[in-house]
Amino acid sequence: MFCTMFPYLSWQGTDLGTGVRMLRFVRKFSVNVFKSSSLCNERVYFSKTKMRLVSVTWQDCSLRKYSSPPGDIKSLHSVINPHISRIRNIGIMAHIDAGKTTTTERMLYYSGYIRTLGDVDDGDTVTDFMVQERERGITIQSAAVTFDWKDYRINLIDTPGHVDFTVEVERCLRVLDGAVAVFDASAGVEAQTLTVWRQADKHQIPRICFLNKMDKTRASFTYAVESIEQKLKTKPLLLQLPIGEAKTFRGLVDVVTKEQIVWKSTSDLDDGKNFERKLLLEADDPNLFQEVHDARNTLIEQVADLDDEFAELVLGEYSENLDLIPADKLQSAIRRVTLAQKAVPVLCGSALKNKGVQPLLDAVTMYLPAPNERSYDFLQWYKDDLCALAFKVLHDKCRGPLVFIRIYSGSLKPQSAVYNINKNCTERMSRLLLPFADQQIEIPSLMPGNIALAVGLKRSATGDTIVSSKASAAAAARQAGRDAGGEKRSSSDIESLLLAGVEIPDPVFFCTIEPPSVAKQQDLDNALSCLQREDPSLKVKIDPDTGQTILCGMGELHIEIIHDRIKREYGIETYLGPLQIAYRETILNAAQATDTLDKTVGDKRHFVTAELEVRPRLGEKAMTKPVIKYAASVIEVLPKELQGAIENGVMNSCIQGPLLGFPVQDIDVTVQSLTVHPDTSHTMLSACVSRCMQKALKKAGIQVLEPLMNLEITVSEDHLSVALADLAQRRGSIQEIQSRQDNRVVVAAVPLAEMMGYSTVLRSLTSGSATFTLELASYQALNSQEQSALLQRRMGLV
Numbered sequence: 150m151f152c153t154m155f156p157y158l159s160w161q162g163t164d165l166g167t168g169v170r171m172l173r174f175v176r177k178f179s180v181n182v183f184k185s186s187s188l189c190n191e192r193v194y195f196s197k198t199k200m201r202l203v204s205v206t207w208q209d210c211s212l213r214k215y216s217s218p219p220g221d222i223k224s225l226h227s228v229i230n231p232h233i234s235r236i237r238n239i240g241i242m243a244h245i246d247a248g249k250t251t252t253t254e255r256m257l258y259y260s261g262y263i264r265t266l267g268d269v270d271d272g273d274t275v276t277d278f279m280v281q282e283r284e285r286g287i288t289i290q291s292a293a294v295t296f297d298w299k300d301y302r303i304n305l306i307d308t309p310g311h312v313d314f315t316v317e318v319e320r321c322l323r324v325l326d327g328a329v330a331v332f333d334a335s336a337g338v339e340a341q342t343l344t345v346w347r348q349a350d351k352h353q354i355p356r357i358c359f360l361n362k363m364d365k366t367r368a369s370f371t372y373a374v375e376s377i378e379q380k381l382k383t384k385p386l387l388l389q390l391p392i393g394e395a396k397t398f399r400g401l402v403d404v405v406t407k408e409q410i411v412w413k414s415t416s417d418l419d420d421g422k423n424f425e426r427k428l429l430l431e432a433d434d435p436n437l438f439q440e441v442h443d444a445r446n447t448l449i450e451q452v453a454d455l456d457d458e459f460a461e462l463v464l465g466e467y468s469e470n471l472d473l474i475p476a477d478k479l480q481s482a483i484r485r486v487t488l489a490q491k492a493v494p495v496l497c498g499s500a501l502k503n504k505g506v507q508p509l510l511d512a513v514t515m516y517l518p519a520p521n522e523r524s525y526d527f528l529q530w531y532k533d534d535l536c537a538l539a540f541k542v543l544h545d546k547c548r549g550p551l552v553f554i555r556i557y558s559g560s561l562k563p564q565s566a567v568y569n570i571n572k573n574c575t576e577r578m579s580r581l582l583l584p585f586a587d588q589q590i591e592i593p594s595l596m597p598g599n600i601a602l603a604v605g606l607k608r609s610a611t612g613d614t615i616v617s618s619k620a621s622a623a624a625a626a627r628q629a630g631r632d633a634g635g636e637k638r639s640s641s642d643i644e645s646l647l648l649a650g651v652e653i654p655d656p657v658f659f660c661t662i663e664p665p666s667v668a669k670q671q672d673l674d675n676a677l678s679c680l681q682r683e684d685p686s687l688k689v690k691i692d693p694d695t696g697q698t699i700l701c702g703m704g705e706l707h708i709e710i711i712h713d714r715i716k717r718e719y720g721i722e723t724y725l726g727p728l729q730i731a732y733r734e735t736i737l738n739a740a741q742a743t744d745t746l747d748k749t750v751g752d753k754r755h756f757v758t759a760e761l762e763v764r765p766r767l768g769e770k771a772m773t774k775p776v777i778k779y780a781a782s783v784i785e786v787l788p789k790e791l792q793g794a795i796e797n798g799v800m801n802s803c804i805q806g807p808l809l810g811f812p813v814q815d816i817d818v819t820v821q822s823l824t825v826h827p828d829t830s831h832t833m834l835s836a837c838v839s840r841c842m843q844k845a846l847k848k849a850g851i852q853v854l855e856p857l858m859n860l861e862i863t864v865s866e867d868h869l870s871v872a873l874a875d876l877a878q879r880r881g882s883i884q885e886i887q888s889r890q891d892n893r894v895v896v897a898a899v900p901l902a903e904m905m906g907y908s909t910v911l912r913s914l915t916s917g918s919a920t921f922t923l924e925l926a927s928y929q930a931l932n933s934q935e936q937s938a939l940l941q942r943r944m945g946l947v
């Protein structure tokens with residue numbers, strides 16, 4: 150599907166003149182296949198596609214710095230690989246429906262990369278290109294697009310807002326240098342904003358806040374800013390003030406320069422390209438003038454508090470009159486505090502009404518960091534050698550997997566071999582493409598800081614680290630090992646230092662999936678392995694008892710979308726079993742067990758006697774990996790190579806607990822004694838340890854744990870009581886009821902088992918007016934009654 154949606158143009162490295170001519174061609178005719186009449190069936194897609202050739206004048210090209218004459222190598226190079234200080238890798242993140250896709254669409258439009266404005270509600274935006282995204286009006290996959298704004302190259306990633314796709318957000322954050330957090334100005338900080346904000350904190354990503362939807366009836370700049378300050382515990386720097394609010398919103402004032410930016414046209418058809426920018430004078434609006442004057446002084450004070458260099462200016466040269474502080478000095482200081490993540494610039498606008506997006510783009514280039522202004526720990530071990538991260542995979546029927554790559558150091562060239570550390574394999578890359586808006590342009594090389602699409606990598610998956618060769622990976626590992634304290638760190642610790650991967654939380658839902666006939670099983674397996682490479686939060690396993698394929702996902706919507714994609718993209722009509730909860734198991738007491746394996750295979754005798762102890766682990770954070778220790782008498786004589794086999798045996802027994810077959814968490818395991826005959830294979834040793842573990846776990850008494858979810862419902866006062874009554878029946882415990890403008894926000898903890906089909910129920914209870922988000926909080930123990938009821942259900946007794 151991708152090749153029909155993203156036509157690409159190419160040139161080969163040596164013929165640069167042709168390359169430039171090709172670029173001119175790219176600019177002249179932007180092929181927009183998104184206005185296709187058919188978005189549904191991939192196989193008929195091509196024949197039904199109406200290619201729309203949009204003429205772009207040569208003047209347009211020159212504005213976008215593509216005007217260099219054929220053969221000008223320097224400028225061609227800057228088109229492909231701009232100077233690193235001119236690159237911005239940014240993400241757009243927010244709560245569901247805050248307006249990320251609409252804002253991205255406007256950015257592409259104003260930068261000249263699309264000729265018509267797409268609309269989420271009409272299902273024709275560039276970044277929401279999956280059929281399911283267009284139908285549902287939500288972002289499911291992150292989309293990476295490249296465009297130029299003024300003199301800057303912006304690689305932008307539009308991330309999903311729905312909580313089921315949080316992993317997608319997390320893995321994108323890994324490759325971003327900065328982010329724009331979009332808010333609905335009438336709602337302020339919402340549940341999912343908090344989650345993505347925490348994720349961005351974890352990856353230390355400098356941010357800008359954009360208060361979108363300033364045109365909405367209940368939009369309130371003050372309310373949204375207060376909620377940012379209180380809920381996100383951050384220091385908002387107000388760089389703009391709105392002119393008007395809700396219906397009267399028509400522009401903004403740049404607090405730094407004191408310029409007013411006003412969109413004169415009130416027509417919904419106006420594309421917002423034309424606006425007036427001029428100094429705000431007292432005579433224009435005395436109240437607003439005073440407000441801006443006060444806001445600028447507050448901003449200066451805030452920044453001076455956070456930045457010593459600026460404080461010196463304020464206290465010295467300009468102490469008599471803060472009005473005289475030049476805008477560029479203030480901007481530089483704002484940039485420094487933003488990069489240091491001491492504060493967050495706040496801007497506002499209405500993406501839908503085409504207001505405020507151009508100043509937002511200016512702020513992105515002005516205040517967010519270039520790749521060389523960020524520090525990445527793992528880079529110190531690669532120096533100038535290649536280090537890149539595969540952060541997204543798309544399957545294209547014509548060209549195979551397309552892998553989005555962010556390059557951190559070294560360089561990448563097409564037709565070259567690279568080494569994938571995670572997969573421990575060497576792969577050949579055939580082509581490199583830049584994802585310019587809705588086209589792809591083939592490039593001859595990729596330099597640090599940039600993002601591109603690699604064609605030909607058959608095994609690389611989302612989250613893999615790519616380097617130049619196995620030797621380079623080994624050298625980096627040696628260096629990392631030395632820096633990390635040599636022998637004291639295990640090899641897996643060192644590996645994790647080298648890998649720039651993403652932590653994937655365990656899925657909370659699962660169900661069986663069956664093809665329409667046995668003959669289609671192989672096709673289904675292929676489809677699932679492709680989807681898994683794209684989406685590491687999707688897990689697929691085989692039920693050891695029934696042999697059925699099990700699909701495990703992050704939520705109802707996640708599984709629904711996967712089911713739909715298998716049908717539409719791979720043409721397989723599958724049947725899903727009922728959705729089930731992924732419980733966990735843990736132990737109640739400490740216990741010991743002994744096991745002996747004595748087997749002769751051929752002329753070899755495999756003999757193991759193991760004695761293990763298991764104990765409940767009392768940590769704050771749930772741990773699915775058991776902590777394995779060895780008694781002193783064992784570790785003294787245990788050959789290192791047997792350790793791996795023992796640990797495999799322990800891990801395997803924890804994948805399926807002894808009571809219901811769910812993963813076992815929070816246990817400590819001690820190998821008390823071990824006797825191994827020299828001929829014993831590692832597989833036999835693992836098998837014996839695994840069996841011994843199962844015995845010990847059973848003796849220790851099993852407790853089933855269920856996923857407990859954080860629930861946040863936004864509901865009107867009228868429907869509050871009915872929503873609360875319903876929650877009480879779902880074993881929900883209400884933690885807080887907050888006010889959000891005219892609405893109430895109920896914060897509660899509810900077992901996931903009680904939330905099946907909740908969206909339909911809530912919709913009917915509140916006439917569709919309430920919204921909710923659900924996020925995994927922890928695992929809690931079932932009481933004995935609930936546990937035995939669950940056991941009976943699982944055994945088919947009730």
Ligand SMILES: Nc1nc2c(ncn2[C@@H]2O[C@H](COP(=O)(O)OP(=O)(O)OP(=O)(O)O)[C@@H](O)[C@H]2O)c(=O)[nH]1
Nearest residue numbers: 245246247248249250251287288310362499500501
């Ligand atoms: N009034 C108003 N509506 C807006 C504005 N921006 C977006 N919308 C509407 O809000 C809805 C959600 O917009 P999207 O751009 O899809 O939001 P999103 O954050 O990308 O949504 P997800 O990807 O599903 O999380 C759509 O109906 C938009 O038309 C705005 O500035 N004002």
